[in-house]
Amino acid sequence: MAGPDSPRRDTRGIVDAPELFARVRFRRRAPAPALRPYLEHYWLIDWDLTEPYASHVVPHPSVNIVFQRHGTAPGFGEVSGIGLELFTQKLEATGRVCGIQFRPGGFRPFAPAVPVSHWTGRRVLLDDALPGNEAAPEAVLGPRDEDARVAALDAFLLSLAPAPDPQAARAAALADRIRHDRSILRVEDFARAEGMSARSLQRLFAAYVGVSPKWVILRYRIHEALERAESEASVDWSALAAELGYSDQAHLVRDFTATVGVPPTAYAS
Structure with missing residues (x-):
């Protein structure tokens, strides 16, 4: 499973990408080399909005793990299975998301006990999806430095020790x-x-x-x-x-x- 050395640059799946990019800070980052066979990329979003905004995405055939914090609420992580419908997320005030987009076929080595169809159309809290292996959301969301957030995502996934399949x-x-x-x-x-x-x-x-x-x-x-x-x-x-x-x-x-x-x-x- 050979993955790219750098994240893709297209906007496929993002509805009205220019509008989204005008309102939030959106970046893609490459994971550690050992993880590239399994992952498309990391995606990082930060926002500070004066009025609410709804983003829309036509999901890829990919599982995501998403760490997110909205306003002053505690951060949390979840496994987001492939979305079958248009995905809409309301953003308001301030917030941060650190996401992991797996390649189609790339998530199963991290959760080999069940078929990937088990997650399709579902969003499951990380504590429930990967019991005993969950990352502390603030370890990922807390650092001001973007490189530190990417390093925390690398460390979390490497700790799961995916086996080649x-x-x-x-x-x-x-x-x-x-x-x-x-x-x-x-x-x-x-x-x-x-x-x-x-x-x-x-x-x-x-x-x-x-x-x-x-x-x-x-x-x-x-x-x-x-x-x-x-x-x-x-x-x-x-x-x-x-x-x-x-x-x-x-x-x-x-x-x-x-x-x-x-x-x-x-x-x-």
Whole structure:
């Protein structure tokens, strides 16, 4: 499971990224080298707002561990399984978040007792999710120095001593292929090309990714449509639908609207 040496720079999944970045301080940081096979990156957010703001994210097929503190309330940590719907978080006053985004397939080695589908659609306090292994939230959230926060995240994850798992590595490689290869449109064809049955591929994804391969295919396509809507002045939605493998524009519009909450043309405007 080879991870990147530096965090990705795209804004895929973030709804109205420029607005979010204008209101909060958002950074991505790379984890320690030993953790990179399992993680996408750390993501750090701090805010000091004069009025409330709601952020919206179309979740990746990734589990996150999130340490957060809102205002003067005590900080806490939680395991956030893959979100199936649009995720909305209200931010107000002051706060801080230190998040860990795992690669698809990367979380299972840290919690090998249950399939990753166990966490899908759930947010579980860290004390309950990883009993006996939880980190003190203030050890992560407390330091003023950003490097110290990253070091605390490294120390927490390394203390869990993840064991390499060939099946997790296989799932990660397959999910990564779906992310980057637009020609992958049908689960049956993809499984056949990988020398697997569709059922075996589905079982692998349930155990190590947390959602079905079909869900991953659709989610990455919506991410791309969302990014194009934000970055291009005028989008040819019919052409984009064909480019993303949809049979027609109506199917893209349906999936985009169901995921983001508004049709793509309304979102782009």
